[in-house]
Amino acid sequence: MTILYDLDGVSKHYGGVMALDDVSVVIEEGETLGVVGQSGAGKTTLLRILSGLEEPTHGSIAFKGRGLEASTRSSLRRCTTMIFQTPLFLRGDVYINIAYGLRLRKIPEDKVKELVAEALDRVRLGGYEDRPARRLSGGEQQRIALARALVLDPEVLLVDEPTSNLDAANTKVISAIIEEEKQGRTIVVSTHDLDMIKRLTGRTVFMEGGRVTEEGAPSELVSITRLSENVFTGVSRVVEGVAQIAVGNVVVRAAVDRTGRATIHVKPEDIIVSLSRIETSARNQFEGTVVGVESLNNIVLLRVDVGETFTVQVTNRSFKEMGLNVGRRVFISFKASSVIVL
Numbered sequence: 001m002t003i004l005y006d007l008d009g010v011s012k013h014y015g016g017v018m019a020l021d022d023v024s025v026v027i028e029e030g031e032t033l034g035v036v037g038q039s040g041a042g043k044t045t046l047l048r049i050l051s052g053l054e055e056p057t058h059g060s061i062a063f064k065g066r067g068l069e070a071s072t073r074s075s076l077r078r079c080t081t082m083i084f085q086t087p088l089f090l091r092g093d094v095y096i097n098i099a100y101g102l103r104l105r106k107i108p109e110d111k112v113k114e115l116v117a118e119a120l121d122r123v124r125l126g127g128y129e130d131r132p133a134r135r136l137s138g139g140e141q142q143r144i145a146l147a148r149a150l151v152l153d154p155e156v157l158l159v160d161e162p163t164s165n166l167d168a169a170n171t172k173v174i175s176a177i178i179e180e181e182k183q184g185r186t187i188v189v190s191t192h193d194l195d196m197i198k199r200l201t202g203r204t205v206f207m208e209g210g211r212v213t214e215e216g217a218p219s220e221l222v223s224i225t226r227l228s229e230n231v232f233t234g235v236s237r238v239v240e241g242v243a244q245i246a247v248g249n250v251v252v253r254a255a256v257d258r259t260g261r262a263t264i265h266v267k268p269e270d271i272i273v274s275l276s277r278i279e280t281s282a283r284n285q286f287e288g289t290v291v292g293v294e295s296l297n298n299i300v301l302l303r304v305d306v307g308e309t310f311t312v313q314v315t316n317r318s319f320k321e322m323g324l325n326v327g328r329r330v331f332i333s334f335k336a337s338s339v340i341v342l
Helices: 042-049 073-079 092-106 109-122 138-150 168-180 196-201 222-226 315-320
Strands: 003-014 017-028 031-036 057-063 080-083 155-158 186-190 202-210 211-216 231-241 242-247 250-254 260-266 273-276 284-296 299-305 309-315 329-334 339-341
Touching: 017 042, 017 186, 017 211, 031 042, 031 196, 042 080, 042 155, 042 186, 057 073, 073 080, 080 138, 092 109, 109 138, 138 168, 168 196, 186 196, 186 329, 211 231, 222 299, 231 250, 242 299, 250 260, 250 284, 250 329, 250 339, 284 309, 299 315, 299 329
Parallel strands: 031 186, 031 202, 080 155, 155 186
Antiparallel strands: 003 017, 003 057, 202 211, 231 242, 231 260, 242 250, 260 339, 273 329, 284 299, 284 329, 299 309
16 A cells, blocks of 8 residues: 555644644555544644644654645645534535635536536535525534535545534434545544444544554554443533533533533443442432443443443452342442543
8 A cells, every 4th residue: 555644753732732742643545544532632633734734843744755844735735625523614505615616726617516516416415505504404514514525526535523513313424425435535534433433444543642542443442442431422501610411311410611412431440339329529420220240350340221321340349249230229420520521
């Protein structure tokens, strides 16, 4: 395979904030690379550097074997298109927005009309040309943003959190579109949707604190396996400074200022299990039933159904002393500060 990108020791500072810290990544031509990590891990900054929208503070980046300097960055931007988590639209209808890039390239108008129609068909929104772009639903807007990118037939498609605020139906459609567009181009997709990562990508990098901490096939990454436990999506509202996230039949309290759709993660080791309600400062305490038990070396993973099923990690000793087993009624507790928003 041909190496498309070669990042060596890339760091990016914004004032006193280090967004990327000594990142070295090679991306091959034609591959679909996943980028996973919690909010603030540096995923968006990495994509912006790959797109040529940002320059590294330190380190080097080569594209197609050529080192990128300020004078050659425009050539990178001509080959790449980035889709942002929250797409921005021009005033006017869908047609104006999708046609904009083609008109900048001075494509004849009859060809523009043909290409716009084709792009809308590819995102399952045929006939939307005359609809006001800013009045579409969130899912429709994200698909229009995809159409606006795809109509330019980019060599590299960079997609930042494409489904973070979408319902299951739109998430499924967007995932299917990205999978169809894998042929003939390189795709880098940043997402918290682990199902999408596992389905679409052959290789994934996991980021923490601006660094790449793990790299490989999604099914082999310890970080993804760890992150796949206790991941829930719900709707958040802030009450007295604390986010209350309605997840199915339970409300999880988190120490964040977040409203709207949110995906959260609670580490199994951050959850306390008890046989009765306890006095605790933890903002989350639920009663439920043990519905599964899995022994792993010196620990036991309990599946506890409290309206939603949480995975809880306990020691073998605690498991035996508490007489835990399937069917046992228990309480689980965890702090609002232990709830991670992805």
